[in-house]
Amino acid sequence: MARILIVDDASLVRLYYRQTLEAAGFEVREAFNGLEALEKLLVEPVDMLIVDVNMPQMDGMTFLKALRGQALPIASIPALVVSTEAGVQDMAAAQAAGANFYQVKPLSRDALLQYARMFCGVPA
Amino acid sequence: MNEFLEQFLVEARELVEQATNDLLALEAAPSDRESLDGAFRVFHTLKGGAGIVDFAAMSRAMHAAEDVLATVRAGGRPVDAALIGDCLTAIDNVVQWLDTIQDTGALPQNADAAADRLVARLVAGETAARDAKPEVAETSTPPAASPLAILEAQIGFLGAGGDGRIGAAGRLAANLLRHLNRTDDADEIARVTGESLKSGRAATLIDAITQVLQASTEAAPLRSEPLSRTLRVDAERVNALVNLTGELTVAKNAIGHIARLARESDSSLAAAIQDEHARLERLIATLQRAVLGLRVLPLRTVFQRFSRPVREMSESLAKPVRLETEGEDTEADKAIVDILFEPLLHVVRNAMDHGIEPAAEREAAGKSLIAAIHLRACREGEHVVIEVEDDGRGIDADRVRAAAAERRLVAPDALAAMSDAEAVELIFAPGFSTARAVTGLSGRGVGMDAVRTAVERVGGGVQLRTDPGSGSIVRFVLPFSVMMTRVMTVQAGGQMFGIPLDAVVETVRIPRGQVHPVGGAHAFVLRDRTVPLVDLGRTLGRGGGGAPAAEATVVVTLSGGQLGGLEVDRLGERMDVMLKAPDGLLAGLPGIAGTTMLGDGSVLLILDLSGVLQ
Numbered sequence: 001m002a003r004i005l006i007v008d009d010a011s012l013v014r015l016y017y018r019q020t021l022e023a024a025g026f027e028v029r030e031a032f033n034g035l036e037a038l039e040k041l042l043v044e045p046v047d048m049l050i051v052d053v054n055m056p057q058m059d060g061m062t063f064l065k066a067l068r069g070q071a072l073p074i075a076s077i078p079a080l081v082v083s084t085e086a087g088v089q090d091m092a093a094a095q096a097a098g099a100n101f102y103q104v105k106p107l108s109r110d111a112l113l114q115y116a117r118m119f120c121g122v123p124a
Numbered sequence: 125m126n127e128f129l130e131q132f133l134v135e136a137r138e139l140v141e142q143a144t145n146d147l148l149a150l151e152a153a154p155s156d157r158e159s160l161d162g163a164f165r166v167f168h169t170l171k172g173g174a175g176i177v178d179f180a181a182m183s184r185a186m187h188a189a190e191d192v193l194a195t196v197r198a199g200g201r202p203v204d205a206a207l208i209g210d211c212l213t214a215i216d217n218v219v220q221w222l223d224t225i226q227d228t229g230a231l232p233q234n235a236d237a238a239a240d241r242l243v244a245r246l247v248a249g250e251t252a253a254r255d256a257k258p259e260v261a262e263t264s265t266p267p268a269a270s271p272l273a274i275l276e277a278q279i280g281f282l283g284a285g286g287d288g289r290i291g292a293a294g295r296l297a298a299n300l301l302r303h304l305n306r307t308d309d310a311d312e313i314a315r316v317t318g319e320s321l322k323s324g325r326a327a328t329l330i331d332a333i334t335q336v337l338q339a340s341t342e343a344a345p346l347r348s349e350p351l352s353r354t355l356r357v358d359a360e361r362v363n364a365l366v367n368l369t370g371e372l373t374v375a376k377n378a379i380g381h382i383a384r385l386a387r388e389s390d391s392s393l394a395a396a397i398q399d400e401h402a403r404l405e406r407l408i409a410t411l412q413r414a415v416l417g418l419r420v421l422p423l424r425t426v427f428q429r430f431s432r433p434v435r436e437m438s439e440s441l442a443k444p445v446r447l448e449t450e451g452e453d454t455e456a457d458k459a460i461v462d463i464l465f466e467p468l469l470h471v472v473r474n475a476m477d478h479g480i481e482p483a484a485e486r487e488a489a490g491k492s493l494i495a496a497i498h499l500r501a502c503r504e505g506e507h508v509v510i511e512v513e514d515d516g517r518g519i520d521a522d523r524v525r526a527a528a529a530e531r532r533l534v535a536p537d538a539l540a541a542m543s544d545a546e547a548v549e550l551i552f553a554p555g556f557s558t559a560r561a562v563t564g565l566s567g568r569g570v571g572m573d574a575v576r577t578a579v580e581r582v583g584g585g586v587q588l589r590t591d592p593g594s595g596s597i598v599r600f601v602l603p604f605s606v607m608m609t610r611v612m613t614v615q616a617g618g619q620m621f622g623i624p625l626d627a628v629v630e631t632v633r634i635p636r637g638q639v640h641p642v643g644g645a646h647a648f649v650l651r652d653r654t655v656p657l658v659d660l661g662r663t664l665g666r667g668g669g670g671a672p673a674a675e676a677t678v679v680v681t682l683s684g685g686q687l688g689g690l691e692v693d694r695l696g697e698r699m700d701v702m703l704k705a706p707d708g709l710l711a712g713l714p715g716i717a718g719t720t721m722l723g724d725g726s727v728l729l730i731l732d733l734s735g736v737l738q
Contacts, residue, residue, distance in 0.1 A: 012191035012247070016200040068288030072321075076291020078299070084197060095281050098288065100296050101274050104266070106199015114268035121299030121310070 002120035003027040003044075007037040007063065008052040017050060020109050026116055034063025041067070041074050048119040050112075051099070053083035064098035078119050082107050129229065132177045136222055139166045139173075140215055147211050154203035163211065164193040170218065179231050181239035182221055188243040189214045210249045214242050271300040272340055278333055285326040290317065297333055309336050327403040331410070338414055359458060362418050367700075369412050373610070373626050376404045381629050381682055385653075416605040421461045423501045423510070424452035429465055430472060430499060437476045443483065444494045445476060451501035456508040457605045460582050464510070464600075467575040471512045471598045472497060474572070479516030479596055489593070491515065503604065510600040518592040521547040531555060548590055552576050609720075611730060613696030614679060617661025622701060622720065622730040623690070629682050631695060633675040648678070648689060655680065657689040658737055664715060683733035690736065701728065 006017045009032045018028045029046060031037035033055040049067075053060040060081055068075050081099040083090065094102040103115065117124070146163040150156055171186035189211055195201050217238055224232045232238075269277075278293040294317025301310035316332040379401045387394035427449045438445040480486075480495040487493060498513040521544035528534050528550045539547070550556060554573040576586045584602035611622035634648045639657055646657040657678065678689040701720035717732035 010191045010194035010198075011187075012195040013198050013200065016195055016198065068286060068292070070288065072287055072291050075286075075288030076295055078292050078296035082198070095277070096284065098292075100281055100292055101269065101277050103269070105197055108199055108267075111266065111268040118268070118271050118274060118300050118303045119296060121302035123305050124303055 001025050001027055002047040002116070002122065003029065004048045004050060004116060004120070005029045005031060005037060005040060005046040006050050007031045007034065007055070007060065008050070009033055009055040010052070013052070017112060020112050021116055024113050024116070026120070034058030034060065034066065037063055038066060038070075041070075041077070045073060046077060048116065049077055049079040050115075051079055051081050053081060053094075060099075061093065061097040064094075068098040080115055080119060129177055129225070132173050133222060133226055136170060136173060136218070139170055140218055140222070142166055143170075143215050144212070147208050147215070150203055151205065151208040160193065160197060160203070164190060164197060167193060167211075167214075179221075179225075179235075181231060181235040182218065185214055185217065185239040185242040188246040192246045192249065206249050210246050213245065217242060271304055272337065275300050275333060276337055279330050282326045282330050282333075285324075287321060287324070290320050290324075290326055290329055293317075293333075294320065294329055297329075297336075301336065309339075312336075325399065327399060327406075331403065331406040334407070335410055338410060357418070359419075362415070362458075365415050365418070366412075369408065369415050372408050372411070376401065376408055378629060379404065381687075384682075384685070413605075416457065419458040420455040420605075421458050422452060423454050423456060423461060423464075423508075426461055426464045426468065427452050427499055427501070430469070433469060434472065434476070434497065437473065441476060443476065443480050445480065446494050446496050447499065448496060449499045454501040454503055454508060455604075456602060460508070460584075460602050463578055463582055467578045467600070468499070468510065468512065470572075470575050472499075475512060475514035475516060475596065475598075479514040479518070481517050485517075504601075506604050508602045508604050510602065511597055513595060513597040515595040518594060518596055519548050519551065519588075519590040520592060521545075524548055524550050527556065528553070548588060551588070552586070609730070610698060610700050611720075611728075612679070612698050613728065614660070614690070614692040615694040615696060616659075616690075616692045617664060618693075619661075619664075620696065620728055621660065621664075621692075622699075622728050623679060623681065623733070624717070624730065625698060627681045627683050627733050629680045629687065632678050632680060634678055634689075635675055636672060639676055648676075650680065650687075650689075653687065655687045655689045656737065657691055659691045660731075660736065661693065663736060681733050681737075683737060686737065688733065688737040690733075701730070 004021055004026050006014050006028060008014050008017070008030075011032070014030045014032075018030065021028050029040060029044070031040050035058045037049070037051075038058075051060040051064065055063075058066075060083070064079055064081070067077070067079070078100045079098065081094045081102045082105055083094070083102070084105045091102045100119075101115075103111070107115075116122075143163055143166040146159045146166065150159040150163060153159070167186050167190040171183050171190055174180075174183040174186060192201075192207065192210065196203060196207065201207070221231055221235060224230070275297055278297055282289055282293045294313060298310040298313045298317070301307075301313060313329075313332055313336065316329055320326060320329040379397065383394055383397040383401050386397055430449070431447060434445060434447045437443075475497055480497075481489070481491075483493055486495065492515075496515050498511070500509075500511045500513070502509050525539055525542070525547050528547070529536060529539055533550060533553050533556060534542075542550075552572045552575075554571070556571050556573065572586075579586050579600050579602065582602060584600055587599040587601065588596065589599070590596040610625040612625050612628055613620050613622050615621075632650065634650075634657075639646050639648050642654075642656070646659075647654050648657055649655070657676070676691045677693070677695060678691055679695070681688050681690060715732055715735035717730045717735075719727050719729055
C-alpha cells in the first residue's frame with residue numbers, strides 16, 4: 001500500500017489526516033516541520049507528501065525547494081500543499097517552490113482520500 | 125519579579141481578553157473566519173510566550189488548544205458549543221495561572237495536572253466531534269480537484285525544469301492516469317518521463333501530458349453526459365484555422381533554419397532556440413490534430429439524403445426496396461463527408477439497377493419480394509468504413525468478361541487467364557458499363573472508375589465483394605482525418621511541380637552574375653552562406669527552355685539539414701493536397717515524393733527534395 005508523509009506542525013491536523021488515511025488502508029508517516037520531513041525521507045521514501053505552509057524552523061515552501069534539489073528518487077515525490085492562503089499568487093508561489101498541486105484548507109475527509117488515491121495511482 | 129515576566133503577564137492578560145471575545149464571536153457566528161483565526165493566533169502566541177518564560181505545563185495546554193483550532197481551520201471539525209466551551213475552560217485556567225504567577229512568580233503546584241486534564245479534554249472533544257457528526261465538516265468544504273485539472277497543473281509545475289520536477293510531475297501524471305484506469309496512457313507517460321529525465325528536457329514530458337489532456341477532451345463527451353455541448357461554427361472559420369496552422373508550420377521551419385544559423389555564432393543561444401523549435405514542432409502537430417478534429421461531421425448528414433432517391437428509383441424501376449442505415453453517428457472529416465454523396469449515390473444506383481432483380485426473378489429464387497439495401501458506417505481504427513450492401517443477384521464474372529471483351533478493355537488471352545475475382549474488378553476500369561440498355565439511372569457514362577477516383581482523391585480505397593446469387597458489398601475505406609500536405613506550386617521546364625511547404629525556407633531572386641560555378645554544379649551566396657543551386661527543369665530531364673532570365677527565381681529549401689536552392693521558371697500558389705505515394709511508372713523515380721490529383725483531374729508531382737538536390 002502506498003505510504004504518505006504528512007508534514008504539518010499541528011498535531012491534531014496530523015492525527016485527523018492519519019486516522020482518515022489509515023482507515024482507507026494508506027500507510028502514514030508524520031513530520032512536524034520541513035527539517036524533520038527531509039530527515040525522514042532520507043531514511044524511508046514515500047509515495048506522496050501532504051505539506052502545510054506555515055511551520056516552525058523550516059516552512060513548507062523552503063522544504064519543497066530543498067526537496068526538489070535532492071537526488072532522485074527523493075526529489076521526485078509528488079507533493080500536495082494544503083494551506084489557508086487562497087490567493088492566485090499563493091498557488092503560483094507553491095508551484096514555483098515545488099508543489100505539484102495546491103489545495104486551500106479546509107480539506108474534507110473525502111477530498112483528502114480523493115487526493116491520496118489520485119496521487120498514489122489507486123484505481124477509481 | 126523580573127522584567128521579562130512582567131512583560132509576559134501584561135501581554136498574556138491582553139491576549140486572554142482577546143481570546144474570550146474571539147471565542148464568543150465565533151460561537152455566535154461559527155463560519156466567521158476572522159474570529160477563528162484570531163483565537164487561533166492567541167493560543168499560538170500564548171504557547172510561544174509560555175515557552176519563553178519556561179512554563180511548560182501552560183505551553184502544553186495552549187498547544188493542545190491551538191491544535192484543536194487548527195483542525196477546525198483545516199475543516200477537520202465544526203465549530204460547536206463543546207469546542208467553544210473547551211477553549212473557554214482553557215482560557216479560565218490561564219487566568220488563574222496568571223494570578224498565581226503575579227503573586228508567586230511561578231505556576232501553581234497543580235498546574236501540570238490541570239494542563240493534562242485540559243489536553244485530554246481538548247483531544248477528547250476533537251475525537252467526539254469527529255465521531256458525532258463528521259458530515260457537518262465535510263459538506264461545507266470544497267471537493268478535491270479533478271484528476272485532469274491536477275494533470276493540467278503539472279504543465280505549469282514543470283516550467284522551471286530540473287530532475288526533481290520532471291520526476292515528480294511524471295510520477296504524479298502516471299498515477300493520475302492509473303487512478304482513471306488508463307493504464308496504457310500511464311505507461312506511456314512513465315516511458316516519456318524516463319526519456320525526459322535522460323535528456324533533461326521538461327518539454328518532452330509537457331508535450332506528452334498535453335497530448336493526453338487533448339485526447340481526454342476529445343473523449344470526454346463519450347464518458348460524461350450524452351448531451352454534449354456543441355457550438356455551431358462556420359466551416360470557413362474552421363478552414364481558416366486549418367490554413368493558419370499550415371502557415372504556423374512554415375514559420376516554425378524558419379525558426380529551425382535560424383537555429384542552425386545561430387549555432388554557428390553562439391552555441392548556447394542555438395541550443396535554446398533549437399529546444400523551443402522542437403517544442404513548437406510538437407505543439408503545432410498537436411494543434412493540427414486538434415484543429416482537424418473540429419472538422420468532423422457525423423455521416424448522418426450524408427445518409428439521410430438517400431431515402432428520397434431510393435424511393436424514386438424504387439418506383440421508376442418497379443423494384444420494391446427497403447433502405448436501412450446503420451452507424452449514422454460515425455464521424456469523419458468534413459472534407460470526406462462532403463465528397464461522399466455522389467460516389468455513394470452511384471453505388472446505390474448500380475445496386476438498384478443491376479444488382480436487385482426484378483420481382484419475378486426474386487420470387488423464383490425464393491427471395492423476399494422486398495429487396496434490401498444497407499448503408500452502413502463504422503470506425504475502424506484510423507479509418508472510416510462505409511458499406512453499401514444489396515441482396516440482389518451479385519456480379520456475374522462471365523458477363524463482366526463479355527462486356528470487357530466487347531469494349532476491348534483487356535486482351536482476350538489476359539481476360540481468359542483472369543480469376544472470377546479479378547474479372548469482377550474490371551467494373552472499376554475506365555469506360556466499363558454492363559448495362560444492356562442505358563437506363564434513366566445508371567449508364568450515363570460515369571462508371572465505377574469515377575467512384576474509385578473520387579474516393580482515392582481523399583486518400584481512401586474501394587473494395588468489392590460479391591456473392592453470385594445473393595448480393596454484393598461495396599466498401600469504401602476512408603481516412604478519418606485528411607492530413608493535408610501544404611505545397612507551393614512552381615513551374616519548371618514547362619511543367620508544374622509541388623514543393624512541400626514545410627521544407628521551404630524562402631524564395632529569392634538572384635542576379636545571374638551572382639550564380640557561380642562550383643565544380644560541375646552551381647551555387648550562390650545567401651547571407652554569407654553558400655547555397656548549392658539546382659535547375660529544377662533540367663534536373664528532372666525537362667530541359668531548360670530558351671535563354672536564362674537575368675535573375676534566377678530560387679526557392680530556398682531545407683532538407684535533411686541542408687540548404688538548397690531550386691531554380692524555377694515561375695512561382696505558383698500555395699495549396700493543400702492529399703499526398704499519394706507514387707505508383708506505376710513514377711514509382712522508384714528519384715526526386716518524386718508522391719502525386720496528388722488536382723481539382724481538374726490533372727496530376728501534380730510533389731518533389732522529394734533530398735532526391736532532387738543530390
